[in-house]
Amino acid sequence: MRRIRSLLGVLVAGACATAVLPQVALAAPTAPYTVLTVDVGDAYGKPVKQSGVYDGTNSTVTGRAYATGGVSMGASGLPGGSTIAMWITPPTGTPTFTAGQTYPTVGSGDATHAGLNMSSDSTGCNGTYAYGSLTVREVVYDDTGAATAFAAGYEFRCSPNAGAVTGELRWNSGLAYVGVVSSPAPVDFGRVAIGGYMENASAIFDVKGTQDTIFGAARIAGAQASSFEIIGNNCSGRTYWSGESCAVAVRPKALRWGDYTANLELDDNSGYGKRVVPLKFTAYDTVIGMYYPLAPQRLMDTRSGLGRPAPGPVGAGQAVELQVTGRGGVPAAGVGSVVLNVTVTGPTASSFLTLYPYGESTPTASSINFPAGWLGSNNVTVKLGAGGKVMIYNRNGSTHVVVDVVGFHAASDTVKSSLGWGGHYHPVEPTRLIDTRPNPLEAGQQIQSQVDFGPASPHVKALVLNITAVNPAKAGFLTAWAGGPPVPTSSTVNYGAGKVVPNLAFVQTRPCTDCGPAYAVPDFTIYTSQRTDLVVDLVGVIDDGSLPDGLRFSPLSPTRIADTRTNFGMGGLAAGDIGTITAPPSVVTADTEVLAMNVTAIAPTKNTVLTVWPADAGMAKPGVSNLNPAAGQIVSNAVLGGIGPKDAFHVHNLTGTVDLVADVVGRFYLYSGTASTTALAAAQPLTVRGTTSARG
Template sequence: MSIAGACALAVLPGVALAAPTAPYTVLTVDVGDQTGGYPIYKSDVFDRDNSTISVAARENDLLTVDTNRAGSYVRLSIRPPAGQQWTDGQTYQATWQGEGGTASMGLDSDGRGCGHVTGWIKVRQAHRDSGTGLVDAFAAAYEYSCRDSLYYTGAVSGELRWNSSVDYVVAHGEPNPVSFNYQELAVPSAARTVTFRSVGSAPITFGAASLGGPTPEAFALLGANCTGRTLAPGETCTVSVAANPTKAEQQSATLLLADDSASGTRRVQLSVEGFRGVTGSYYPLSPKRLMDTRSGLGAPKAKIGPGKKVDLQVTGRGGVPSSGVGSVVLNVTVVGPTAGSFLTLYPAGQSRPTASSINFAKSWLGSNSVTVKLGPGGKVSVYNHAGSTDVVVDVAGVWAGDNSLSSRGQGGQYQWIKPYRLYDTREEGGPLKADYIMWSWLSFGDLNTHVKALVVNITAVSPRKAGYLTAWNGQGNVPSASTVNYPAGKVVPNLAIVETVECTECGGRRAPEFSIYTSQTTHLVVDVVGVIDDGTVPDGLRFTPMSPTRIADSRIGQGLPSVLGPTAVGKVTAPASMLTPSTQVLAMNVTAVTPSSNTVLTVWPADSAMTRPTASNLNPAAGQTVSNAVLGILGPQQGFNVYNHSGNTHVVADVVGAFWLYPGTATPTAGRSTSAGSRLKVIDSGVGTPSRS
C-alpha cells in the first residue's frame, strides 16, 4: 500500500509554511551534528506540498519511505525486531539489519548510505488495516547515527508521519554545519548566528543552549534568545556563537539547544581550523625618539600645560610598523615640571581614564616605562594634570595587535622568572664612571639561543649629577634614546625590555648579552624579571592591552584597605572582569604615594610557593610620589602581594594589560609545571670588564 503526492514548486525546498493540516504524510530530517554530509546533506521537511513522497507497508511491519524532489531522493526504511510488531508508545533500539534483537533502520540519500547504524525509533501510532493486517497509519520519531569505520556522522533525527493525525514537534537550525574555516589561535572569531525555525505541526518549546562534542572549549556561546520560548510553526529564534581555537588543528563541537521534541535536543555542528599567528607577541625595536617637546619633535615646541594633552602619532615612525600594532612600549621622561603632577598616556580618541602613567614632583627629572594601547590611527594621548612640563617619549618595542605583523617573522612571548639580581655596584666594583658602558650576560642553559630580549628593572642609585642610562643590545653606537633619567643623589628605577644579542665572549655559552651606558657617575642595580623568547619556548605568554584601569588605591580603600606600614604586606586581588582562565601576569603602573620615610616596595604573587624576592620594584624617598612599571605575577587566587620596607606609604596600582598563556606553545596541563619560575632559570651570569667605551 502506498500514497504519493504531486510535486509542487510553490515554495523553496526546506522553507516551512504555516502549520500543516492533518492527516499528515511527512518525513523530517535534522542533520544535527553529523559530519561530511553523510548520509544527508542538510535538514529538510518532505511532505506533499514540496515533494513526491510515498510510503509502502509490507509484511513483518516493514515500512519504506521514499521522497523525491527535482531528481534528488531520501529513503528511510524501518522494521521492528524479528517476530514483533510496531506497538504504540514503545521505543525500539535500532541497528542496520536488526542485529541482537533490535529494530532495523536504514537512511540514505542520492547513493549515500551507511552499514554500521545505531539509533532508536519511538512509535506514537501504528494503526492496521482490518483486512490485510498491514500498517496503514503510522507516527514515530527516530534518531540515526552512522558509525562506519570511515565516517562518524553524529546524530540525525526526525519525525515520520503517514496518514496520521498525531502532531509533531520539529525545529531546524540554519546554517548547519557552521564552519569558521581558518582562525588564529586564541583570537575569537566574529559572531555567527544560527537561526532555529519551527517546522512541525505543533509549537516547539526551547530550553537552554550549551556546547558539547569533542572540543567545546574551542567555541563560545555569545547569546541566545531561544531559551524559554515557545515557537509556533514558521517562527524563529537565534543563537550566536564564535570560534576561539585552542590548537593548531581541526577542532569541532556541537551547539546544543534543548527542546520538547522526541529527541529532546537540536544539534548544530561547529568546526574551525586553528593556526598559529602572532597576535599578542612582542617585536623589539632599536630605541628611537618619537617626541620631545623641547625641540618640537612629534609635538608642538612647548611644555604641556595644566589639564592639556598632546596626541602623539606612533605608528609609521621610529621603526614602528604602520599597521598591525596593538600597543607600544614607551619610555616617557619628564623634564623641568613647574609643579607636582602626573602624566596619563592612553589610547587617543578615548575618554581619559582615572589612572596615571608617571608621577612627579616640581622640578623633577625622571622616566617611566609605559605600555599603552594605540587608538585609532595609531595615536596615543599624553595628558598632563598640573603645571607645565616638557615630555620626551622613546619607543622600545611593539606588541602585535593582529596577525598582519607575521610578515616580519615570529614575534616573541614573555617568560617570567623569579626576580634575579644580575648585579649591584654598591656591593661589587664601585660606581660606574661617567660616559661608561657596562655589558653583561646571563645563561639559561639550553634555552639561551631562544632568548631575544630581557625584561629588567634598572635602578640608578645616588648619581653624582643629573644624567641618564641607556640600555640596548650593545651593537653600534649608543642610541640617542634613554632608559632611565635620574637627578643627582636620588634612587630612580625603571622597567625596560632590552633586546639582546648572542654573546661571543662568554666561555662558549652563546648567552644573551646587552649593554648599559651611563652619562654620569652612578651606582647601578639590575634585576632580571623575565625574558622575551623567540616564540617557540613552551608556556610563553602573550599580551592583550587595556585602557589604563585602576584596581588599587589604598587612599580610598580600593584593592588595599589602608596605608601600608613598616614591613607590611598587602594583597591585591585582580578583578575577575579583566581576567581569563589563562591570565598569569598583569602589566601595571604601581605608585608609592608620599611615604613617611625612604622605603622599598616589592611585588610578587600571592598565595604561591614563591618567597618574597630580594629585588625591588620601587625605591621612593620620603615624601616622594613615584611610580614604576611592574609585571605582576598572579598567584593561584588571582592576587599579588605588595611589601613595604619601612615607614608608612599609600599604594596605587593601574593595569594597562594582561599576559596570558598562549595555547599554541602551551604544554598539556598535566605536564605543565606550576612552581614559581620553573620554565627558565638563570644558571650563570657575568659582567663584562673593562668598559667598552
C-alpha cells in the first residue's frame, strides 16, 4: 500500500504539471502503448469508481518497473480529477512473470499467487480481501531483472462477494488491446410501478481500443435475472472498430414490491471475455387499476336537467357530454374509468346508447339497446376522456337518460392520498344468492342478504351481482346498496310490467358482525318499488386489495369483437348451441383473465337464456344466466366474462335462435403484486360457504 500511495503522489504531481500545457488535439495512441483500461462492471465502484480507456489522449498514464519483476501503473487527470493506481508483483520466490501464463492473484502475493491490488483517489482494498487473476500477454526484462515492457489482462475483486473490476494494461507494449466503455453503469430504472408501463433503457457500448471488438451473445445473469428482459440488441454477432458503438436495450419486469438487481452480460473478445453492466430498480405498489366502490349517486337525469344545461331528452344522432370527475364521490383527478348504471326511459324509437371517452370518435359499439317505449337499465364501465368526461350517443328517436355512478377504477396514485387503497376484483363460481319465486317481494319491500366467504369475508368490500327482476306487477325499479336507511335516490334495475329484466351491478357492502360466523361477513340490501320476483346471482367480489390473486382493471375504448349477424367472431346460435368467441390480440394481454363486455341479444325467436363462461378451461356451463331476452327483443347486459388459456369464452343459447353482439370496454388482469405466484397462473377463486337472506 505504501507503493500505491507513493505512485498516486507522483500521478497527482504529474497532473498538476501537465495542466499548464497548451491544449492541442490529441491523436489516437500508437504503439508502443501505455494504456490502462478499466471496466468496473458489477463491482459498484469498489475500489475503482469509473470505467474508462485511459491512453494518454484523455489522461496521463504512467508505468514503473521494479527489480523484483513487478510493475505499477497509474492514470491521473481523469474526469473529476480522479486517479487510479495498480500494483503487480510475481509470486513470492519467482523473480519474473512468464508470458502466456494466467496467475491467480491476492492483494500482496504469496508463493502460489501473484500480487495484484488497485486503488482510486487514495481509496484502496485491504490486501487480505483482494483476489483475482492476471493473464500475462507480453513481458520483456532487462539485464537487471526489471521489466521494460509489460502487457496483461486482469480481474480484480475486493471481497469474496464483490463484483469484478476487469481490463487490460499495456506499458511500452506493441500489443493491441480491446477497450470498451459502457454507459450508463449501472443502468438504474429507479422506481418502477408494479403492473404499470415498463420503460426500457439502453446500455451503450463505446469501442475505444486499438483492436476491433467482436461482440457475442447477450444475456441477463444473477439471482434476480428474471426481473429484467432484453428487448433490443445491435451488438451481438458484430464487429466494431474504435470510435463506433452499439446498444443493448433492457426492460424491467416489476412483479413484486422490493429492490431488484442483476447484470447484463455481453460476450466479447477481451481478456475477461465479456462486458458486465449492473441493472437495478425498485418496484413499488400503486393503486392503478384498483376499484373504489361508492354509494350510488345520480350524475345525470335529462328529465330534470341534472348534469345537463337544461331538461330535455337526447335526440336522434345526438351525443351529449357528461362531467364525471369531481361529482358523486368521484375524485377530480387520478380516475381512469367509472362504473355507471345507465337507465333509458320513454324512448320514441328502437335505438341504442353508446358511452365512450370524451374527445374520441363515436365507436362502432353499443352500451344499452332498447325498443320504443322501453324502460330499463344497463351497467356500463366507461373509460374517461379529456377533462374527466364521457360522451353519451343516441342513435334513433329521442330518449331520456338517467346515469348513476357506483364506483371507479384508479388511473394513478393521486387518489391514494385521500382514499387509501382500493380493491381487486375476484371472479367466483357463479352462485345463486336469492330466488324469491314463487313468493315475490311486495312493493316497497326490502331483502337483506349476507354471503360467507370464510376467513376472507372481512376483506370483501363489494359484490358483483347479476340482479334480475322477474314478472313485475307494474313498471318500477330495484335499488341495491350496502344497506341501512335511507334507500338511495338511485336505481339498479329498471323494469316494465311483466318483463324479465337483468342487470349487472357492483354493489357496495357493509360488514355484519352478528350474522353467525365469528368473523364479519359482507351484507347488502335490495329494495323494490313494485311487486316482483327477484333473482340474484353472484359472479364476483371486490376485496380491500389484500387477498391473493386479485385482478385490476385496464379500460379500453369500446371495441366490437363479435357480431353474429355478419358472422364476425361467431355465427348465430340455435337452440342448445354453444358458440365460442376468441378475443383478438388488440383487447387481451398475456395476464388478462376477464373481459368487461356489453353483450347484446338480438331478436331471439323464443324467450331464451344466454350464459357466458370461459372456454378451454375444463369448466361446465354454469347454472346461471347473463341475459334473459324475450322473443323479438333487443336487450343488453354487462358481462364480466372470464377467458380461457386461448383467450376465448363460450356462449350458450337455451332455446330458439338468436344473434348477439359483444363489445369489450376493458380487461381485468392478474396483479402480480398480490398474486399467489409470480408465474401469473390463473387466479384462484374465492368460495362461497353460505348465504342468508331476510325480508324487511
